[in-house]
Amino acid sequence: MKTVRDSRKDTVLSETRHLSSSARFENTMEPILAAVDIGSNSIKMTVARRQADGAIRELAWRSEVVRLGAGIDQTGRLADDRIAAALATLGRFAADATWLGASRLIGVATEAVRVAANGPSFLDQARREFGIEVSTIGGEREAELSFRGLAASVDLSGEVVVADIGGGSTEIIVAHDGEMAGTGSVPVGSGRLTDRFVVEDPPTSAELARCRESALTALRPLQATLAAPPGELVRMVLVGGTGEYLGRMAPDSSRILPADVAIILRRCTEMTAAMLATELQIPEARARVLPAGFAVVAALIDLVAPRAIGVGQSGIRTGLLLEAFAEMKGEPRESSAQ
DSSP states (O other): OEEEOOSSTTSOEEEEEESOTTGGGSSOOOOEEEEEEEOSSEEEEEEEEEOTTSOEEEEEEEEEEOOTTTTHHHHSSOOHHHHHHHHHHHHHHHHHHHHTTEEEEEEEEOHHHHHOTTHHHHHHHHHHHHOOEEEEOOHHHHHHHHHHHHHTTSOOOSEEEEEEEOSSOEEEEEEETTEEEEEEEESOOHHHHHHHHOOSSSOOHHHHHHHHHHHHHHHGGGHHHHOOOTTOOEEEEEESHHHHHHHHHSSOTTSBOHHHHHHHHHHHTTSOHHHHHHHHTOOHHHHHHHHHHHHHHHHHHHHHOOSEEEEEOOOHHHHHHHHHHHHHTTOOOOOSBO
């Protein structure tokens, strides 16, 4: 993975992973597609083809921190400079996807775009300029795609609560033995909480406590949905960047304990965003909002009381790709919920 740093701390910073730069020359009739997830913090792209067994083979992955949702609670709009940064990122992604042989570039936009007054015009411009087949999706659809993608690579047997903590919202999925049993979405995320409550760098314990309490207040109405049957032990699986980076800071990323999260939150009050970025090898703008994301994890622990926490890659793009490939083959659309 390559991390590109920009001296402009709130501009565009990127991570790139090319698993097979020669994949476009492979002798196969299977098409290549690119899927983009336009989030409140980052814009991410996966370029992939479907294998004979139906699994997704990732050819390249890119992520750029754009902070598209910065300040949206105050203005109700996407800021002009954030739109410009996002369009520049999408232009680079479209060029990369074309170079890798993608026949289509599909995408979804989540919380920041769906609540912004100028979100539709931003997507119209992205469609016109780059040919991206992109639409805004709601929290339930976001959860459905995440679950489908996650189920392709993670064991979801037993009682599982999946949490996708984004920049502007958090999606919750409750699964029983691999089947999606319920979903919920709350307008609380790492970027949004940072904008509201975090002023200091490093954040103070009081600031992170306010983030945790705000998340807990937003999540509490979902408590009945999150509850497991009596006597059942619950696993929690975190997807996306918050979970990935929490795993990097935990003693054992395959089994993160609630006590580990408390320790990591305390560490965040002792580390500036620059220090955290260096430790995790991520852009500083991403590190700046990460402690608030960990505070959301702590709030979820308060409600779910999981026996352990695991991490998985964000499933939205994988779910989108699986669905698109199936449609191209004329296969019926799967439903995750029973």
